[in-house]
Amino acid sequence: MQLTVNGIVREIPEAWIEKSLIRYLREELALTGAKIGCEVGACGTCTVLVDDRPVKSCLKKVGEMAGASILTIEGLAVADGTLHPLQQAFIDAGAVQCGFCTPGMILVAHALLLRNPGPTREEIRRAIHGNLCRCTGYQQIIDAVEQAAPHYHEF
Amino acid sequence: MQSVKAKGWRNDAVAKVTGRAQFTDDLKFPDLLHAVPVYSDHVHAKLLAVDTTAAEASPGVVRVLTSADVPGANRFGQIIRDFRIFADDRIRYHGDVVAVVVAETREQATQAAPLLRVEAEPLPVLLDPEEALKADAILIHENHGSNVINTHRVRRGDVQKGFARADLVIERTWQTPFIEHAYMETEVSVCFPRPDGVLEVRGSMQHPFSTRRFVAACLGVPLAGVEVVGMPLGGGFGGKDDTAAIVCARTALAAKLLNRPVKMWYSRECSIRESYKRHPYRVYYKMGLSGTGEIIAVACKIIADGGAYCSVTPWVTWRSTVQCCGPYRVENVHCDTWGVYTNNVVSGAMRGFGSPQMNFVVESIIEEAAEKLGMSAIEVRRRNLVRQGSVTITGQKLDGHTVAMEQVLDRVLEAIDYENKLKKCSRGAGDEQYGIGLAMSYRGVSLGAEGVDFCAAIVNVQADGSVILDVGVHENGQGAETAMSLILARELGIAVEKIHYKRSSTSTIPDSGTTVASRGTIMGGGAVALAARELKTKIANIFAAELHCAPEEVRFVDNHLLGKEENHALPFAEAMRRMFQQQQFPYALGVYRAPRVTWDEESGQGNAYFTWVYGCQAVELTVHKKTGKVKLLNAVACHDVGRAIDNTLLLGQFYGGMAMGTGYALHEDLQIVDGKIHHANLNRYRIPRALDLPEMKAIVVENFDAVSPTGAKSIGEPSNEIMAPAIANALYHATGVRHYTLPIKRTPADGTKGGR
Ligand code: FES
Numbered sequence: 001m002q003l004t005v006n007g008i009v010r011e012i013p014e015a016w017i018e019k020s021l022i023r024y025l026r027e028e029l030a031l032t033g034a035k036i037g038c039e040v041g042a043c044g045t046c047t048v049l050v051d052d053r054p055v056k057s058c059l060k061k062v063g064e065m066a067g068a069s070i071l072t073i074e075g076l077a078v079a080d081g082t083l084h085p086l087q088q089a090f091i092d093a094g095a096v097q098c099g100f101c102t103p104g105m106i107l108v109a110h111a112l113l114l115r116n117p118g119p120t121r122e123e124i125r126r127a128i129h130g131n132l133c134r135c136t137g138y139q140q141i142i143d144a145v146e147q148a149a150p151h152y153h154e155f
Numbered sequence: 156m157q158s159v160k161a162k163g164w165r166n167d168a169v170a171k172v173t174g175r176a177q178f179t180d181d182l183k184f185p186d187l188l189h190a191v192p193v194y195s196d197h198v199h200a201k202l203l204a205v206d207t208t209a210a211e212a213s214p215g216v217v218r219v220l221t222s223a224d225v226p227g228a229n230r231f232g233q234i235i236r237d238f239r240i241f242a243d244d245r246i247r248y249h250g251d252v253v254a255v256v257v258a259e260t261r262e263q264a265t266q267a268a269p270l271l272r273v274e275a276e277p278l279p280v281l282l283d284p285e286e287a288l289k290a291d292a293i294l295i296h297e298n299h300g301s302n303v304i305n306t307h308r309v310r311r312g313d314v315q316k317g318f319a320r321a322d323l324v325i326e327r328t329w330q331t332p333f334i335e336h337a338y339m340e341t342e343v344s345v346c347f348p349r350p351d352g353v354l355e356v357r358g359s360m361q362h363p364f365s366t367r368r369f370v371a372a373c374l375g376v377p378l379a380g381v382e383v384v385g386m387p388l389g390g391g392f393g394g395k396d397d398t399a400a401i402v403c404a405r406t407a408l409a410a411k412l413l414n415r416p417v418k419m420w421y422s423r424e425c426s427i428r429e430s431y432k433r434h435p436y437r438v439y440y441k442m443g444l445s446g447t448g449e450i451i452a453v454a455c456k457i458i459a460d461g462g463a464y465c466s467v468t469p470w471v472t473w474r475s476t477v478q479c480c481g482p483y484r485v486e487n488v489h490c491d492t493w494g495v496y497t498n499n500v501v502s503g504a505m506r507g508f509g510s511p512q513m514n515f516v517v518e519s520i521i522e523e524a525a526e527k528l529g530m531s532a533i534e535v536r537r538r539n540l541v542r543q544g545s546v547t548i549t550g551q552k553l554d555g556h557t558v559a560m561e562q563v564l565d566r567v568l569e570a571i572d573y574e575n576k577l578k579k580c581s582r583g584a585g586d587e588q589y590g591i592g593l594a595m596s597y598r599g600v601s602l603g604a605e606g607v608d609f610c611a612a613i614v615n616v617q618a619d620g621s622v623i624l625d626v627g628v629h630e631n632g633q634g635a636e637t638a639m640s641l642i643l644a645r646e647l648g649i650a651v652e653k654i655h656y657k658r659s660s661t662s663t664i665p666d667s668g669t670t671v672a673s674r675g676t677i678m679g680g681g682a683v684a685l686a687a688r689e690l691k692t693k694i695a696n697i698f699a700a701e702l703h704c705a706p707e708e709v710r711f712v713d714n715h716l717l718g719k720e721e722n723h724a725l726p727f728a729e730a731m732r733r734m735f736q737q738q739q740f741p742y743a744l745g746v747y748r749a750p751r752v753t754w755d756e757e758s759g760q761g762n763a764y765f766t767w768v769y770g771c772q773a774v775e776l777t778v779h780k781k782t783g784k785v786k787l788l789n790a791v792a793c794h795d796v797g798r799a800i801d802n803t804l805l806l807g808q809f810y811g812g813m814a815m816g817t818g819y820a821l822h823e824d825l826q827i828v829d830g831k832i833h834h835a836n837l838n839r840y841r842i843p844r845a846l847d848l849p850e851m852k853a854i855v856v857e858n859f860d861a862v863s864p865t866g867a868k869s870i871g872e873p874s875n876e877i878m879a880p881a882i883a884n885a886l887y888h889a890t891g892v893r894h895y896t897l898p899i900k901r902t903p904a905d906g907t908k909g910g911r
Pocket residue numbers: 035036037038039040041042043044045046047056057058059
């Protein structure tokens with residue numbers, strides 16, 4: 001059984017098949033960008049993209065990911081460290097405070113913009129509704145997504 | 156103002172958007188042990204014995220720690236030392252930790268936890284603070300002698316006479332709930348013994364210095380033998396003080412006894428079960444007014460449920476007492492406040508710190524009174540607002556800064572077109588009911604008489620002109636490090652990228668207190684500004700002659716030292732290099748000491764805070780009559796912040812506070828049934844989500860405050876403390892029903908029956 005994480009194909013270790021995807025990413029692959037806020041699917045801090053769709057990785061078993069392609073926050077910036085325009089927009093708009101929700105927020109927003117590069121603010125709200133942020137009141141996150149949208153026309 | 160940075164710049168932003176920021180749970184160590192807390196299922200019981208045998212025999216378990224293993228003090232507290240590292244004599248609430256299991260893996264520790272045997276004799280459970288105040292109530296802390304944690308009072312004028320003169324007297328009772336901070340990152344700590352003999356503590360905590368005190372006392376080692384290193388914090392909101400420090404102390408104990416690194420990470424269930432909350436208040440409030448709307452007298456009784464341990468209940472309730480009449484002048488006040496022990500979860504510090512409860516009360520009753528008098532509620536407010544030179548209910552004269560109450564009110568009224576929209580409110584008519592409402596407050600800045608208030612900053616310039624900045628203020632996620640860096644960059648006239656903010660450590664900077672009470676910017680920023688100014692004097696004295704001017708005339712602009720004339724310039728980096736050659740360190744320690752405040756407990760009179768901030772917020776909403784569903788349409792906030800250090804950060808504090816206030820008004824209610832918390836995870840405890848919030852507008856008023864070296868005051872808490880009454884007032888204008896309990900639950904029945 002294999003899965004792809006940030007472009008790297010990996011064999012799923014036997015011992016991990018029944019365990020949760022978030023633990024596998026954090027503990028086995030040391031990809032700690034995805035966070036654990038609740039482990040019951042309520043907060044979205046563990047969000048990763050599976051085949052371009054946002055998934056709460058605390059709710060998935062690694063075995064379920066066979067054949068899937070997973071993108072974590074660590075895979076979004078260019079290898080040389082150049083930020084993805086969406087990451088830059090999060091900084092410019094002041095969408096980052098404590099940053100604990102940020103990786104998940106950026107990934108749900110990325111999935112939205114891949115599908116819909118010109119969302120309304122209401123559509124952005126709907127897209128990030130499953131991800132909790134206690135710091136920002138969401139407004140500057142929504143600003144950031146709006147500001148990044150034009151870049152997705154070029155993709 | 157010079158631009159020293161790119162828009163949105165934060166010193167930690169790149170790390171946070173790339174996932175590279177390392178929070179405590181992201182740390183890995185070879186040989187790391189894992190610890191989990193163990194609770195009993197009791198709410199109040201005499202602890203007879205803890206049997207660790209079975210748990211210790213479980214696979215992978217290295218040790219099970221109980222109170223018997225604590226070499227130093229097992230009891231802590233910033234005010235009363237009643238909080239236990241491990242329950243010893245009694246279990247006083249459902250979140251009391253009886254033991255900690257340490258194992259090779261977290262799974263093994265979790266599996267062993269249920270094997271712990273606790274022998275305890277149940278005691279009567281006290282959950283209602285008013286029951287706890289009765290003479291025959293069981294004492295939760297026997298040695299304390301009563302269930303009263305503390306009392307405060309205000310005595311001003313003569314309320315009897317005041318009420319006798321009043322044309323209208325109204326009397327109501329309010330109730331507010333426990334509120335969970337719901338920081339996205341739960342409590343976590345990693346501790347390890349270092350080869351140099353120091354025990355290093357890392358963790359998700361707001362207060363490295365009180366954490367160090369707790370850890371050192373628990374281990375029985377000197378303060379210098381413990382180094383607490385700050386980590387990125389996944390949200391605090393006041394909630395990562397006592398509990399978080401105790402989590403660190405337990406972890407440190409395990410690391411010391413086992414001589415290995417230990418991590419203790421809290422699941423959300425443990426976090427919600429154990430951590431302290433916002434205090435629930437019951438407030439009996441009576442207000443007397445003249446026929447023309449002057450508030451003549453206020454009598455109130457405030458009862459705060461402090462839960463099982465004291466925490467900072469005396470400080471929280473003190474603020475409520477000082478601000479019990481809102482931003483209004485009242486000549487006759489009689490206020491009695493009690494903080495009370497119960498067997499509920501502990502209550503402690505949370506953003507707002509005793510003001511959101513009182514603002515809900517005052518800003519509701521003033522509207523109700525206005526209506527009864529047939530007057531506009533805005534007009535009644537204007538008649539009573541504090542103004543320049545006014546005397547507060549505690550006898551403090553408001554001067555030395557701009558009293559901006561009317562200014563913020565006018566800005567909000569205009570921005571949201573309040574008066575016109577007020578006429579369109581449904582007042583109970585129709586199915587989709589519309590309402591607008593507002594609320595205002597003033598707030599004492601920083602700790603006031605709550606504590607000793609001073610803060611240190613070290614500016615350490617290197618030989619190439621780059622700077623290491625170390626401040627005794629902790630980054631809670633609000634951007635404190637960025638704000639401090641910006642203050643320094645502007646003072647020295649250098650680019651902010653040249654400054655490295657050294658992540659705080661208790662071993663490099665003097666104990667500067669906790670980053671609470673919205674004191675980060677005024678205290679930390681003040682210390683930075685003072686350090687920078689001292690350093691500039693030192694530099695100017697050395698180079699003035701060369702710049703053909705007096706030392707006072709040297710300016711620091713655009714990475715240069717400038718004399719009176721532009722052609723006399725010296726690059727900053729060059730100057731720094733030459734200082735080293737001359738055996739001079741470009742180094743300064745700045746200490747900002749808050750001006751003295753005064754307080755007399757007997758009369759409840761004094762200059763409670765050294766300065767005040769002023770705010771006003773308004774919201775528009777609709778309520779669906781049949782379903783009770785509330786939709787917020789719009790929200791406007793205006794606060795006088797003294798001076799804005801960074802607009803982007805500032806707006807984040809506005810919006811975040813308003814969002815949290817919305818949860819307080821409409822959604823959040825930590826249900827405790829028989830002493831046990833029902834909503835133990837975020838799927839059941841509902842904090843605001845993106846679709847619950849409206850577009851928000853922030854209006855920044857800047858009246859430079861001379862008491863603050865930077866002119867800046869605070870915003871973190873003001874933005875959070877008046878959203879609930881603004882929403883309650885808007886709901887009233889929509890439905891004609893007034894609510895006296897938070898959160899406001901609109902049931903379909905409300906639409907037909909009316910509230911109370
Ligand atoms: S940790 Fe997965 S949704 Fe909260």
